[in-house]
Amino acid sequence: MFTRRHFMIATAAVPALFGKASFAQSTKTLQVYTSGDTNISNWWNDSIKPAFEAAHPGYTFNVTITRGVGEENAAIAKRALAALQSKTDPQVDYFEEFEPATVEGSVDAGLWLEMTPENVPNLSMINPVAPEAPIRLPYRGSQVLIAYDSAKMDAPKTFADIVAWAKANPGRFTYGRPDKGGSGSNFVIRAIHEGNGKDPAAFTKENFDAAKAEEMLQKGWAILKDLHPHTFGEGTYPAGNTPALQLLAQGAVDMIPAWSDQALQAMNQGVMSETIKVAQLQDLALCGGFAYSAIPSNATDLEGALTLANFMLSPEIQTACVREIGGFPGIGWDHLPPELKAEYIDVIPVSIPTFPSGDWQTAKNDGWYKNVATNLVRD
């Protein structure tokens, strides 16, 4: 049977076989792999590719989508690692998004190229809130924002603003269940941060201790339990990012936490009322993260890969990242057009806090169900 996998192998192989051989003199084709969602792969093909070809004549790239196929990009990274050891062609130049540490031993083996302002000049403009990591190139970010109806309220600036408004307007605020999507999850985390001195550094992967965690989480539960009866349906939290956005779009609520890219895309598509706006809390932002590109040190066309990396951090593409996919820029806002900064001033975070995965996440999600959601007794 000719499966999707075969199709992708075939489509990836065609330019590798013919493209390089016949057009090698005039055009070099870079092999880019992505496991990102449709919005990302479409953006690369429809928007970045023509821009890259125009800016760098002699180069083009071929995007292979590994989304949903086996180990996705990890399989390609493993192939590159094997190629590194056997000194053969890895048939990959660029990973749109990949976390190098997920392929064991690849970092120590030197598979990943270190990127510095010397080989990627635009790195000098990198967003100050993006964590530094020479083998990972933070080129787009997303963060949970507060989406709200500007006809009904001013932009909330602090967590206390949200609570105060929700209490004054019962049933008009809600957030998704923390295990069903990042928007609800990061709102719950923000409540936990609120209860623990707004200090994300108090939560690290190493400092998890069941008894201490219980004590720290309880401070968050107290805040959320207090909020519970004032939320939509007196505590009937929607089951995910999309259901929460749907409630906002249907006018059932006036404020929700939402992923920046999903909210901005919904607004651009016109499914939201025109008065819906997004804002970031200014006392302590909701959590988020960056997508990191990576380049194998044995890339078939290393020079081309570095050219692409530098291009991705150019103000042109970074502006497109904000405008077209609702992402956060990988470079500092000061390097982007001033009107863009003015337009998005409400969502620019002072910092991008994170919350450790593993035990903390588990304790947070289960604790929420047992402490917050169960306030609901009706059937």
Add this chain to the structure above:
Amino acid sequence: MASETASPGVNSGRKRIAGEALAGLALVAAPMVVLIVLVLIPSVTMIASTFQVNTATGSHLGLDRYAAFFADDYSVENLRYTVVWTLISAVTAVILALGLALYLRFSEGRIATMIHGLSLFPLFVPGIIISYALARFLGPNGLFQLLLEQVGITGYVTPYLTPIAPYIAFVWENLPLPVLVISAGLTQVSDHSIEAARDLGAGATRILVEVVLPQITRSLVIAFCLVFIFVIGSFTVPVLLGPPAPEMMGVYIQRTLGELLQPDVAKVQAAILLAVSSVVGALYLFTMTRDGRGRA
């Protein structure tokens, strides 16, 4: 497997019968092997493992893990919620299906055909579609509320994210199967017996209760069992339409396994759910095999 059942020295007629039996067995062999290898063996292993209690000093057999489940109010509430709403949903579906099947049994014409087709329509709609459709239809400011407001009815409280919304979805989703089963049962009710009762002056209710229902009890029980088994293990509908807590067991088990990464706890939850389903499964088997006839 059964290749040595034909002993030497039997006459040719018996040989032929044995051959036919063998062919029959060969037909069921493949599904049986799949059932045994992929379902029965893992289930038995899984259930057996739930009786193993690991302590700091070693492990022993016991019911400690079940005791832990029943000592946890949250888990017990989830189980109670699951059983109660599954029962309510199954009973409602059977009652509605009985009405539909009766109508279809005693009516003819284009409208009856259309209703028959419509009643089977949910069979072809996946749960996730029903969930999103109902969320939009019954949800706040949804079509249903707008229609009510058009005729002046205000104060609509949406069932979305309460136990009522998954209940509506369960009944809707599970209507076709009982309609088919009960319709099949009703074909065994002869027109003569109904006409005889009518001639003796029995009213519609009396005919239903004393003539029709006793003849289709088996169909009703089978229909109930089928719906119950489908609903009790459901996941998509209660996740998307129901409240965050209490959780249906299917949702709870998935969360325990996938999110909390506690397979040992999830196994106990699954075994308890299996025990509840087995009661209904046993009822189904008992009804099916009671008088040796095929499915009603």
